[in-house]
Amino acid sequence: MCRSIQMLLTGLKIFMNDSTNNVQINSLNNEEVQGKGISTMAEMAAKGEAPEILFWVGCAGSFDERAQKITRDICKILQYVGINFAVLGTEESCTGDPAKRAGNEFLFQMQAISNIQILDGYKIKKIVTGCPHCFNTIKNEYPGLGGNYEVIHHSQLIQQLIDDGKLKAEGGESFKGKKITFHDPCYLGRGNGVYEAPRKALEILDAELVEMKRCKSNGLCCGAGGAQMFKEPEKGFKDVNIERIEEALSINPDIIAAGCPFCMTMLSDGIKNFEKENEVLVLDIAEITVRANGL
Amino acid sequence: MTDQIIFLLIILAAVFYFTVNVKKIIRNINLGLPLNRSDKPLQRFMVMLKVAFGQTKMVKRPIAAILHFFVYVGFVIINLEVLEIIIDGLFGTHRIFASPLGGLYNFLIGSFEILAALVLLGVIAFYARRNYLKLKRFSGVEMGKWPKADADYILIIETVLMIAFLTMNAADYRLQQIGSPHYINAGVFPISGFISPLLPSSESILIIIERSAWWFHIIGILAFLNYLPYSKHFHIILAFPNTYYSNLEPKGEFTDMASVTNEVKAMLDTAYTPQPVAEGNRFGAKDVTDLTWKSLMEAYTCTECGRCTSVCPANITGKLLSPRKIMMDTRDRMEEIGRNLDKHGKGFKDEKSLLHDYISKEEIWACTTCNACTEACPINIDPLNIIVELRRYSVMEESKASASLNNMFANIENNGAPWKYSPADRFNWAKD
Incomplete structure (x- = not known):
C-alpha cells in the first residue's frame, strides 16, 4: 500500500504544480471527451467557459452498466431544462467514501485532497451528484479538508426543477395506476435528512404512491453501505437486500424507486432472487422522470 | 431526636457513597480522548430539551413511550415529595409544606398519588413485557444474566417504592380521620383513600405502618440512588448531559482524523x-x-x-x-x-x-x-x-x-475507483 501511496503522491505533486495553469492540464484530457454533447470541465475551461453546475458522476455511475443508464438519464434531464453543466470525465476519481467507511482514512484523505485540488483548480462552486455516497462525502467530509461546495443530490435537483415549473410529468410514459414505492438510501435519508425530494419526483406522476413499513427515517438499508458492496457479507441467516425486497414485495408494487446506484444493484439482485424481474421494475428517480417526460 | 440523628446519618452516608461512585464514573469517562462539544450552547440546550425532557424520540414506539412517560413524569414529580420527606426527617416535623402551601398542597399530594398509580401501571406492564410477553428486543447474546436481572431489579424496586408511598399515605389518611395528634389534616388521597379502609383501625398499629412505610420509602429511594451507578438505570441522570453533548452534524458525516x-x-x-x-x-x-x-x-x-x-x-x-x-x-x-x-x-x-x-x-x-x-x-x-x-x-x-476490502483499497489507489476499471474508461458511458 505504501508504494501506491507514493505513486499517488507523485501524481498529486505533478498536478499541484500544474494547478495554476488550467489550460495546461486540460490539454491532457481533451481528446477523450465528446459524446452526446456532454462537455467536460477541461473542454469548458479551454474555451474559457464555466458551467452552472458540475455533474459528479461517481464510480458506479461511470462504470456500472446499470448505473450508466441512470447517469445518461440525469444528463438528459439537465439538457432538457437547459442547464449548462459539465462533468470531470477522466479527471474524476473516487470520492474516497468506501475507503472512509471501511476505516481507511489515509486512502480517503488522499482521494479527497486530490479531488479538492481538481475541483478548486476549476473553481467549481456547485455540484450535483448521481449517488448519495458521493453527495454525502463531498458535502460533509470535504469541507474539513478545505473543499467547500454547494452539493446537491440529483433528486434535489429534480425537486427544484419541479418546484420552479421547469419539469413536469408530460409527454412521456404514463404511470397512471402504477403502484410505486420509494426505497430511502441511508446516506440521503438518515445521513442527510433528505426524504421529500425523491418523493416529489414521484408525486407529480399520476401513480399510486405506497410506503413500505420501514420508510424515511425508519428506512431499512439495502445492505450495500459501509463498504459492504465490496465484500462478502458476514455469516447470518439472510442477506439484507432479501429482507428489504421481501418487505417491498409484500406491498405488491409495480415499481420500486431508488436514488442510489448501490441500492439499485442490491434491490435488482433481490428482485432477481425472487424471479420477479418481469413484474417489478427497479428504477432510479431520474429514470422515472425521463420516462414520464419522454426524454 | 434519635430518629433525626439516624436519618441525618443515613442521608450523609447515602450522599457520600453516591458521590464516591459518581466520581469514579467521571474518572472513567475522562479516560477518553478530548473532543470539543461545548460549542453552540443554545442549540445543544434545545436538543436536550426536546430529546431528553420532551422524549420526542421515544414516540417511535408508542406503547413503550406512554408507559415510559408515566414512569418518567411520576419519578421526576414525586421526587418533589422527597424534599418534604427529607425536611420532615431532619427536623422531626410532619408534612411541613402543608400549611404554607394550603390548597396547592392538597392538589400536589393528590397528583402525586395519581402519578404513583400510573408509575405502578407502567412498571408492571414493563415487567410483563420483559418476563411474560418476552419481547424480542429484550433478548439477544448481550442480554445475559446480569443485564436481565438489572432490568428486573429496577422494576421491582420501583414497584415496592410506589407501594410504600401509597401505604404511607393510606395510613396517614386514616390517622388524620381518627384525629391522631401530630397527623394534621393535609392532602387529598385519591388512590390511597381506597387502601386506607383495608388497614387496621388501631391508632398505634397505624402509626407503626405509617412510620415503617415512611422509613422504608426514603431509605429505599436512597438505596436506589446508590444502585444507579452500578446499573443501566444511570440513564435517568446521564440522558440529559448526553443529549446536550449530541453530535450536531449530519449523521452521514464521519469524523475527520x-x-x-x-x-x-x-x-x-x-x-x-x-x-x-x-x-x-x-x-x-x-x-x-x-x-x-x-x-x-x-x-x-x-x-x-x-x-x-x-x-x-x-x-x-x-x-x-x-x-x-x-x-x-x-x-x-x-x-x-x-x-x-x-x-x-x-x-x-x-x-x-x-x-x-x-x-x-x-x-x-x-x-x-x-x-x-x-x-x-x-x-x-x-x-x-x-x-x-x-x-x-x-x-x-x-x-x-479482508482480502476483498484490500482489493477495493488497491483499486481506488490505482484506478481511482473501487472496481478494477481503467481510469481512462471513466467517460465511456457518454459514448454509447
Whole structure:
C-alpha cells in the first residue's frame, strides 16, 4: 500500500504544480471527451467557459452498466431544462467514501485532497451528484479538508426543477395506476435528512404512491453501505437486500424507486432472487422522470 | 431526636457513597480522548430539551413511550415529595409544606398519588413485557444474566417504592380521620383513600405502618440512588448531559482524523508544519481509552432498551453485530479498566482490549453504517462511531482488512475507483 501511496503522491505533486495553469492540464484530457454533447470541465475551461453546475458522476455511475443508464438519464434531464453543466470525465476519481467507511482514512484523505485540488483548480462552486455516497462525502467530509461546495443530490435537483415549473410529468410514459414505492438510501435519508425530494419526483406522476413499513427515517438499508458492496457479507441467516425486497414485495408494487446506484444493484439482485424481474421494475428517480417526460 | 440523628446519618452516608461512585464514573469517562462539544450552547440546550425532557424520540414506539412517560413524569414529580420527606426527617416535623402551601398542597399530594398509580401501571406492564410477553428486543447474546436481572431489579424496586408511598399515605389518611395528634389534616388521597379502609383501625398499629412505610420509602429511594451507578438505570441522570453533548452534524458525516491529515499533508508538502492534534497515539481505537469521552459517556448512558439492535439490518438478518452490545461492551471494558485503576493504581495496564477481547472483527465488519441505530436511540447514543473507530484501528494499525476490502483499497489507489476499471474508461458511458 505504501508504494501506491507514493505513486499517488507523485501524481498529486505533478498536478499541484500544474494547478495554476488550467489550460495546461486540460490539454491532457481533451481528446477523450465528446459524446452526446456532454462537455467536460477541461473542454469548458479551454474555451474559457464555466458551467452552472458540475455533474459528479461517481464510480458506479461511470462504470456500472446499470448505473450508466441512470447517469445518461440525469444528463438528459439537465439538457432538457437547459442547464449548462459539465462533468470531470477522466479527471474524476473516487470520492474516497468506501475507503472512509471501511476505516481507511489515509486512502480517503488522499482521494479527497486530490479531488479538492481538481475541483478548486476549476473553481467549481456547485455540484450535483448521481449517488448519495458521493453527495454525502463531498458535502460533509470535504469541507474539513478545505473543499467547500454547494452539493446537491440529483433528486434535489429534480425537486427544484419541479418546484420552479421547469419539469413536469408530460409527454412521456404514463404511470397512471402504477403502484410505486420509494426505497430511502441511508446516506440521503438518515445521513442527510433528505426524504421529500425523491418523493416529489414521484408525486407529480399520476401513480399510486405506497410506503413500505420501514420508510424515511425508519428506512431499512439495502445492505450495500459501509463498504459492504465490496465484500462478502458476514455469516447470518439472510442477506439484507432479501429482507428489504421481501418487505417491498409484500406491498405488491409495480415499481420500486431508488436514488442510489448501490441500492439499485442490491434491490435488482433481490428482485432477481425472487424471479420477479418481469413484474417489478427497479428504477432510479431520474429514470422515472425521463420516462414520464419522454426524454 | 434519635430518629433525626439516624436519618441525618443515613442521608450523609447515602450522599457520600453516591458521590464516591459518581466520581469514579467521571474518572472513567475522562479516560477518553478530548473532543470539543461545548460549542453552540443554545442549540445543544434545545436538543436536550426536546430529546431528553420532551422524549420526542421515544414516540417511535408508542406503547413503550406512554408507559415510559408515566414512569418518567411520576419519578421526576414525586421526587418533589422527597424534599418534604427529607425536611420532615431532619427536623422531626410532619408534612411541613402543608400549611404554607394550603390548597396547592392538597392538589400536589393528590397528583402525586395519581402519578404513583400510573408509575405502578407502567412498571408492571414493563415487567410483563420483559418476563411474560418476552419481547424480542429484550433478548439477544448481550442480554445475559446480569443485564436481565438489572432490568428486573429496577422494576421491582420501583414497584415496592410506589407501594410504600401509597401505604404511607393510606395510613396517614386514616390517622388524620381518627384525629391522631401530630397527623394534621393535609392532602387529598385519591388512590390511597381506597387502601386506607383495608388497614387496621388501631391508632398505634397505624402509626407503626405509617412510620415503617415512611422509613422504608426514603431509605429505599436512597438505596436506589446508590444502585444507579452500578446499573443501566444511570440513564435517568446521564440522558440529559448526553443529549446536550449530541453530535450536531449530519449523521452521514464521519469524523475527520486530523492526525491523518497531518501525515497526508506532510507527505504532499515537505514544508508543511503539522497542526497539533488532540488524538491518541494510534489511528482508530483498539481500546476504550482510544475513544472520545463522549463515546464513553454514551456507554454509561445506555439503558439497554435495544431499539438500536432491533432496527440494525445486520442484526435483523442474523449477523453477530448488535449495536447495543457495542455500547455494553464499551461500558464493561471501561469498568474493568476502572477497577484495575482502583486496585493497582494509576498507569496499570492489563493485556486486554475492547477490540478482540470484547468486540470481535466479525461484529464490526457486519455494519452497513446505515445509521439506523443512531436514529433509533431515544437519547442520541452513537454506536456507529465506535464501530468506525475500531475499523480504523483494524485497517490502519493492524492492516487486517479482508482480502476483498484490500482489493477495493488497491483499486481506488490505482484506478481511482473501487472496481478494477481503467481510469481512462471513466467517460465511456457518454459514448454509447
